[in-house]
Amino acid sequence: MIRSTLLATAAALAIAATPALANNVFVSNERGNTVTVLDSTTWEVIAEFPAGNRPRGITIAPDGSELYVCASDDDLVRVFDPNTFEELHTLPSGPDPELFVLHPSGNPLYIANEDDNMVTVVDVKTRQVLAEIPVGIEPEGMAISPDARTVINTSETTNMAHFIDAESYEIVHNVLVDQRPRYAEFTTDGTKLYVSAEIGGTVSVIDMTADDPPITKKITFEVPGIQPEWLQPVGVKVTADGSRVFVALGPSNRVAVIDGETDEVIKYLLVGQRVWQLAFTPDEKFLITTNGNSNDVSIIDVEREEVIKSVQVGQQPWGVVVAPD
């Protein structure tokens, strides 16, 4: 296994040396029990491999060496070689892992256990559980501040963003947001935190520079001809410069483009059906959206703010991550 990892790293380095950079895009298919792999230059499907039962959250090591998949119904995290798509090993995750976030260094992994009101912290090297942190009901969204000091968990039925000290694993702060918070995302400079509330229909903007960070604004959504209750924010991604925020709006089949300065919606992009999660390519030229009901992903040209393509993937795509350069 060590050897295959080394080979994989060597292969990745070889690819990195070539000028036309292609990155593998990994999409977890919740119903299909697979991960679909796309090429980020041709947008062709290059592989689909089994990923355990009910794969949802998906992420990749910062050095691209390991791909992590929450196999929710297997109650564990499956670890794959991102180049050979072989399963390397599994990690303990606690019951029903849904979504997780890696420490910026690549270790540990902070996992939301949806059925168990817990966040589990796992060392990806020793494969040991470091801590279990009791949080609200149905934890889902996970984020870590750029300085790696604060881990955020959102609990869908408790309607809170829990601020967890990354050292002590204690909850140090709670912010009540709107109904069913699904996702949390920091700006790269760590000054702002966005928390989406699916049923509340809002994205709360939390000021991280203040003591006991408060909500400073709630972003709301409005699309002519769409019932307001179908504008359900889930996935959130912010460009590295903080100028644009993209929010997936679930069954309205739209992605909102938001000005990162004013936190006002600029426009809505029509994508596939029931859009939930988002991922940038490393150069931020493209944003990929998972559309659970149309079994495809939409590709957004970030600069032009236009949808350029949709690609059929597996059954009920849930999460997406792009391999680093």
Place this chain on the structure above:
Amino acid sequence: MAAENRFWSNLSGLRLRARAALLGAAFASLATLPAVAQEVRAAVIRVDYPSLLPLSRLDLPTEDRAFAGATLGTEDNATTGRFMGQTYETVTIATAPEQALAEFERLAAEGYRLFVILAREAELLAMADAAPGDALLFNSRSGAGSLRSEECRANLLHVAPSDAMRADAVTQFLVWKKWTNLFLVHGSNPEDVALADAYRASASKFGARIVGEREFTDTGGSRVSDSGHVLVQRQLPVFMQNTPRHDVVLAADATDYFAEYLPYNTWEAAPVAGSAGLVPATWAPTHESWGATQLNTRFEKLANRPMRDEDYQTWLALRVIGEAVTRTGSADPAELRAYALGDEFTLAAFKGEPVTFRKWNGQMRQPILLTNGRMTVSVSPQDGFLHQRTLLDSLGLDQPESACTAFE
């Protein structure tokens, strides 16, 4: 820290208590949240009426019916409460109809002011009318139309959908399917007749046509318990002969004595909807969308059985209380009522959109599931049924139709 749950019952076995009491002490900063320490006490009263066995053994009543929903709702509230400095205690009481009012008054005398009631209209109204001025009641069972209209009470909010909401949910689906010729078969008990009225009103509301009607009389002897099922099965095909041409058989059998036998025992090859076949429900163990899998899983872990309507409706009533307490920082029933009926109130209920209350009669708006027992077939309101306020108001009694004045 885990929820502490203690159950005990007295000698009569009629009384169960569930406590989920949690302290907020171990959780440090609550600076952005109201700094309060409150105990929120609620009582769930389930009135058990004498009844025969259900037709399907899948519907056999369990001792913990509704109460398991109460336990889950209390735990859910308590988990949030531990971050907010609030504790929740829920007492659950099962009682015969004759003692219902006395039990209610005893609990009121003990200081309870928040009640979730599972009773028929008569007992429910008796309790609402005997309630102390500062009490708030939630109806988690009765679908009676009068409770949302001329018999509404200002201190009574309805988490259970009205019969009209359920009927409209079915009719909308049938109209959407363009199956608009309906043959109505109803039972002979007053509840069955009332349900048939709801279906008639619904058909005329959405432009479906009831092409014919028949009453299947409850002779009291055709139950599974006396092997009468053979009889009903044989009676029904003959009973269903010589009907006008229809697309669907609508069954109105609120008392559960014949409708379950109707599918496949009709004379014509028509699907059945209503009390059997395609059934309107607030909850189904097969429901998966919008996080419903999680609620089903949590409930099944707790109760070792599937979640049913009365569990869901009890859970939901307690969640309304919990949400209002969380947002207002108050446990005062008047404040909770004002918040629940106000514009700010929304609650996620695993139905894909927030549930809210109608300000004019205290009825909760909610999507209705249409289930065949194995799958969730659809969820109403259906596409294309518009309403100027919210699509959910296409289900049930709308403001101009309601004779309720207690909320003005």
